[in-house]
Amino acid sequence: MKFLLRGLIRGKTAILDNRNHLIPGIQSMFKMAARNKQDDTRPKRVAVTQMTASRDKEANFITCVDLVRRAVESGAQMVFLPEACDYIAESKEESVQFAESINGPLVSKYQKLAAEVQVWLSLGGLHIKETEDKIRNTHIVIDNTGKIVSTYSKAHLFSVHIPERNLHLEEKAYVSPGKAILPPISTPVGAVALSICYDVRFPEMSLIQRKLGAQILTFPSAFTVTTGLAHWEALLRVRAIETQCYVIAAAQTGQHNKKRSSYGHAMVVDPWGAVVCQVSEGTNFALADINLDYLQNIRQEMPVLSHRRLDLYHILDMQFPDYPRICELLPFPSSYVSYQFGTVSVPGSCVFLKTQLSQAFVNKRPIVPGHVLLTPERPAKRFHQLQVPELSDLAQLTQKALEVIMCCYQEKTCQIAIQDGPAAGQTIDHIHIHIVPLNPSLNQKLQGHEEDGTEHWRDTNEMQEEASQLRQSATQILPNFYNVEPGIPCNTCVEIPEPECLENFQFGSVQVPNSCVIVKTKHTYVFVAPSPVLPGHIYVTFLKPCAGYRKASAEQVTDFFIVMQSAERLVETSHKAESSTIILLEDADLIQDQNLHVHAHIIPRTEDDLANNDNVYVDVLNHFKQHSEWTFSQEVIAYASHLRRLWLELNN
Structure with missing residues (x-):
C-alpha cells in the first residue's frame, strides 16, 4: 500500500511505501546538488526512527539494530533513535536500577554497531547512572568509527500532575538535570545540536544553538499522547521556523506498560516549517535528505537572526558553561561537512584546524600566499560579542595557526588583523581574524587590494589543495592533538596604576611612563600610542618580553584577548566609533629587538577616515618601527588620564 507523505520537500510531494522508504524512481527528486566532486555521491540522508520500548533492554536493542540496519541499507548516513531507546521501566525505582554507565555494555554495543555498518548514530536519550538513586537522561552521538563524539544531558526535566486522570510524572525525582547547552557537532549531514524531548518547549535553547552555528536541531522524545495530540507537530515546526534549521525528532510510540503510552509521529521538519517526512504507526523509520543549500537560501532571503533586537531583550546573550579553557584540536573535518561564515558556507575540506568553538x-x-582566516563557530558579528571561552579558544587557535603557516610557507613572521566593523573594512558579518605572512610583497599588494579589481578569486579545488598542504604541516608540528594543561581561570583581574607612581613599563628599549598606562593585568598592560596613526590609537602588550605570540602560554594569550576586547570597547566609547582595526604584530624579529614585547594596536575607526582602508596596516608597521623615537607628551598623558576615568565608569 502506498500513501502520500504529509508536507513538501522543496516543493515536491514525496511518496513512501508501506515501510516509509522512498520509492525507487522518486528518490532522485530528493538528491541535493553537490557542492564539489567529492559530494556527488554523498547525499546528506538521515533516518528518523520510531519504536515502542519496554522494560526489556535486550529486546529494545534488537529492535534498534533492525531499524539501523534497514536505514543504512536505504542510504542513511546518520540514524536518529528516540529518547529512552534503551528501556522504559515500570517505575522510577526500575529506571534507576536498570541504568548503566556511559562505559557500560549497552553503549559499547552501539559503538560496535556504528563501526560495523559505518553510520553515525544519535542515541536520543539513554539512562546513564550518576549515583545510587539518580541518573542522567543523556543524548549520545557516535560516529561511523564507533567513537563517542558528544554527550548532552537533558536540561529541562518534565513534570506533570493531573489527579483526576491519575497521571503523575516527576522526572526530577530520579533524574539530575544537565548544566550546559553544547555547541553543535560537525557530522556528515550538517551541524547537529543536541536536545531531548521537553527541551523543545524552551525556544531560548534552540535560538542559542542556532547562534552557535546549528543547522539541525534534534528533539528525540517520548511525548505523552495528550500533549502530543495538542502540541507535538506545532512545537517542532515553530522551532524549525524561528531558527531556520532542520528539526529531527525521533519518537516513542504506543503502549509501553499499563501506566504509560507515547504519541509517536517521528518526523523531520525543514527550515521553512514543512514536514519533510513522518513515520505513520508502530516501529519504523522514515528518510529525509538534508539540503544545506536550501537552508542557506532561506537564511539569506529572510535573515531573521540578524534582525533580532538584542538591545531590547537579552535572552540570547548566552553564558557559556564552564568549558576547559584549553583549546583542543579536533580531527580534520570531512569534505561533506560545511561551516557557516556569515552567509557563506565553508566546505570542511577547506578547514585546516578545528576546535570545539573555532576553526x-x-x-x-x-x-x-598563506593568508588565512580564523573565526568562532558562533556567528558573532563583533569582537566585543565574544565570551571568555570563545576568546580563549580563538586566542590559542591563532597560535596554532601561526605555527602551521610559518612551517608550511617558511615565513618568519606574520601580521594578525581584525577588521571589526564596517568602517574598518569588515564585509562579512561574522567576526574573523586574518593571519597574513609579512613578506616583501605585502605592502605593494595592500596598496591595490581594495580598488584594482584584479585580485584572484580561487575556486574550491584550489582552496582544498592549500588546505590539504596546511593539514600535512599541522600533523607534523602539532602531534599532540589534545592539550593536557589545566584549565585557565575565566577572570582577568584589572588594575589601574596610580598616576603618581614612579614605576615605568618596559616596551622593548622604550620606557613607557606609568602616567601613559591605562590598565594592567597579571600578563598584559595597555598604553596610549604617541603620535597615533589615527585618534584613539592605543597599544595592548604583554608585561614581559616574549619571543613571539605563538610562544606565549595559553593563560597569557587568553588574558591578552580579554584585555583587547575591553580596550576596544573603551576607545570606541571615547571616540563614539562603531568600528575598530586591531593589528597584532607577532614577532620580535620584525625589527631585530629581542626585548620587544608582543603587542596589538587598537585603532577606533570612522567612515572615510582613510582614503584606502588597507593603508592602516602600512601606517601601523611604520609607527611600530619608529618606537625608539617616541616621546610621551602632555597630550598623551592627558588622554591616558581620560581613558582611566572612562574605564572606571564603564566597569563599575
Missing part, C-alpha cells in the same frame, strides 16, 4: 580555513581571496 581556521583558507582564504578565497588571499592577499599573499
